[in-house]
Amino acid sequence: xxxxxxxxxxxKSYPDFALRNIxxxxxxxxxxxxxxxxxxxxxxxxxxxLNLVRRDSGTxxxxxxxxxKEERLAKAEIGVVxxxxxxxDTLRPKDVGAILAPAFRDSWDGxxxxxxxxxxxxxxxxxxxxxSRGMKMKLSLAAALAHRPKLLLLDEATAGxxxxxxxxxxxxxxxxxxxxxHSILISSHITSDLEKVADYITYLHQGQIVLSDAKxxxxxxxxxxxxxxxxxxxxxxxxxxxxRRGSFGCEALVSDRKTFHRSYPSLMVDPxxxxxxxxxxxxxxxx
Numbered sequence: 059x060x061x062x063x064x065x066x067x068x069x070k071s072y073p074d075f076a077l078r079n080i081x082x083x084x085x086x087x088x089x090x091x092x093x094x095x096x097x098x099x100x101x102x103x104x105x106x107x108l109n110l111v112r113r114d115s116g117t118x119x120x121x122x123x124x125x126x127k128e129e130r131l132a133k134a135e136i137g138v139v140x141x142x143x144x145x146x147d148t149l150r151p152k153d154v155g156a157i158l159a160p161a162f163r164d165s166w167d168g169x170x171x172x173x174x175x176x177x178x179x180x181x182x183x184x185x186x187x188x189x190s191r192g193m194k195m196k197l198s199l200a201a202a203l204a205h206r207p208k209l210l211l212l213d214e215a216t217a218g219x220x221x222x223x224x225x226x227x228x229x230x231x232x233x234x235x236x237x238x239x240h241s242i243l244i245s246s247h248i249t250s251d252l253e254k255v256a257d258y259i260t261y262l263h264q265g266q267i268v269l270s271d272a273k274x275x276x277x278x279x280x281x282x283x284x285x286x287x288x289x290x291x292x293x294x295x296x297x298x299x300x301x302r303r304g305s306f307g308c309e310a311l312v313s314d315r316k317t318f319h320r321s322y323p324s325l326m327v328d329p330x331x332x333x334x335x336x337x338x339x340x341x342x343x344x345x
Contacts, residue, residue, distance in 0.1 A: 060121060061083055062084045062085065062088070063084040063090075063107065063119070063209070063243060064084075064117075064118070064119040065107075065118050066081055066116055067115060067116040067117065068080035068115070068117075068118065069113065069115045069116055070106055070111065070113045071114055075099070075265060077099045077266075078265050078266050079266070080266075080267060081267070082260060082267065084243060084258065085241075086241055087235060087239060088257040089231060089235060090241075090242070090244070090259070091256035091258070091259050092246070092260050093245070093246065093260070093261050093332065093336060094245075094261055094262035094336075095263070098263055099262050100213070101245070103262065104211060104213050104243075107243075108133075108136075109129055120133075120136060120209060121136075121208055121209055135207055135209055136208075136210075137203055137210045138202060139195070139215045140215075141213055141217055143195065143198050144198075145197065146186070147185065147186050149186050150184060150186065151180050151182045151184070152182040152183060154186075155172070162204075166204060167204055168204070171204035174203060174204065175197075178226075180197055192219050192223035195215060195223070203234070207240075208239060209241050209243070210234065210241070210242040210243070211242075212245065215227070215244060215246070216248055217246070224248070228254060244256070249331065249336065250333070252273070253273070256273050257272065257273060258271065258273060259271065259273045259276055259332060261335070261336065263340060269339070276332070276335070279314050279316075280311065280315065280329075282309055282310070282328050282330045282334065282338075283310045283312055283318065283327050284307060284328070285309070286307055286308065287307070287308055289325065292322075293310070295345035297312060297318055297322075298310045298311065298345035299311040299312060299338065300338040300343065300345065301344075301345050302338065303343070310345065311335065311338035311339070312327060315327040315329070
């Protein structure tokens with residue numbers, strides 16, 4: 059199976075920020091969650107993937123096509139949903155379909171678009187300015203899916219949505235990849251959503267990838283150790299990823315909790331969620 063995304067040696071510098079040596083492979087038929095704090099480089103990476111900004115170096119391949127040399131072929135198989143609906147408020151869903159149909163030419167499926175509008179309960183004749191945020195996000199998703207892309211790129215697509223709408227959209231993501239020929243790259247601050255649907259997690263921190271692996275591997279391996287300051291001093295720093303020291307004790311992040319427990323059987327190692335891993339790496343200190 060062709061990898062959906064292959065990124066090699068990507069660098070992009072701004073005066074106050076830089077993506078540095080990004081190497082990333084996303085298999086076909088998978089959902090990859092892209093996490094990181096604000097300003098970590100998630101949106102810049104998305105823009106590089108879409109060739110919306112000029113990179114300093116590196117290559118990006120989408121569905122087997124170089125995104126610069128074969129840009130038209132690469133983008134023909136991509137659907138994009140950003141964190142805001144960019145359709146004008148004075149349009150209606152039926153207008154959106156009429157505008158996009160000639161843009162996508164033969165790949166646009168008007169019947170499928172209308173099916174998604176019905177499925178998402180979006181009135182075709184209602185003005186977009188009267189839609190809720192959740193309805194606007196569903197409209198963006200319907201438009202992205204209506205030309206039958208093989209790869210979806212989603213930038214904070216579930217941000218600000220209530221749990222019911224988020225769950226509905228997550229179910230749609232799972233349906234999209236069920237045939238193993240479709241893939242999704244989704245950037246999100248809502249790590250609990252990614253724990254539900256993602257197959258892989260990539261963590262961007264200060265413009266660099268600090269963690270990229272199968273989600274289950276990360277959640278099965280990483281752990282949190284709670285201990286006193288004295289106990290922390292007995293632990294080899296090489297066995298710790300990050301530490302946090304407080305007035306009432308210390309805690310540490312470990313990358314292999316089973317191995318750590320064998321080495322330090324008197325210390326308790328608990329499973330840890332993606333959000334807590336982010337907090338440790340983003341705010342913790344080196345061991």
